[in-house]
Amino acid sequence: MFDGLHGHDGNTRARIVALARSYLGVPYRWGGRTRRGMDGTGFVSVVYASALPDRRARFMALDAESLMDGGLFEPVAEPLPGDLVLFPQDQHTPAHVAIVVDGDGFIGAQSATGVALASYRRGWWAERPVRLFRRCAELA
Template sequence: MRKYAIISVVFALMLSVGSLFSVKEADAAYSPTAVVSIAKKYIGVPYKYGGTTPSGFDCSGFIYYTHKRVGKILPRTVAQLYKKGKFVSKSSLRPGDLIFFTTYKKGPSHVALYIGKQQFIHSASKGVRIDRLSNPYWKKAYIAAKRY
């Protein structure tokens, strides 16, 4: 009888320890540095409305694809992305943070990946490219940044 009690205790401990590690394996592997590195590989890929592959990306499709490559599943659209994550100040930006802009309509309509040194990578009308936050157009269009 005592043998079964010990086995039950050991089994219960194994279950409780396992629950401590309930984080998805993919999320545990996520690295902002890896996302930035992967994103840079797609510089020059053309813009494609609704695009989510290296044959053509829209802004949120680019964010979705690059994060998925490192096992981090994010929402697919700018609006959905804007509802998630934690706001961070412009002065606290870190590589891997997402930056939101207002472009063709009021509110968030464009998203980019911050890569450091006041630069971001994104897919816009000229395709995947790196721009600076100090660019007058983007400086005026900036809304907020979020960390995931």
């Protein structure tokens, strides 16, 4: 089974989740990538770049399309902490992306809440029609 994050460093998943948690409460700002405000793609980019500084430039260049079909992230059936959850608006563009923190929870930058914990199996996000999970392929 492919497990790119775990194969890179045994502490990488924990580092990604801890960094994601450190951004809880940051306000939402479209296109933002700082603690003054960030959107979903900016949040994922900053967390991955901070957790994996040797690949910082690669992660800071992330955009929505590269999350879906840029080859950097590979699909998985069941996510582990540190993987991504995407809610696509179409075949090539996610409407939302966040970082998985446990069996059904994620941290993401939502316009209504800023960076916050949510569940993809309960509540509003569970009603979204499609969820895709991605594991970072570059870390294999």
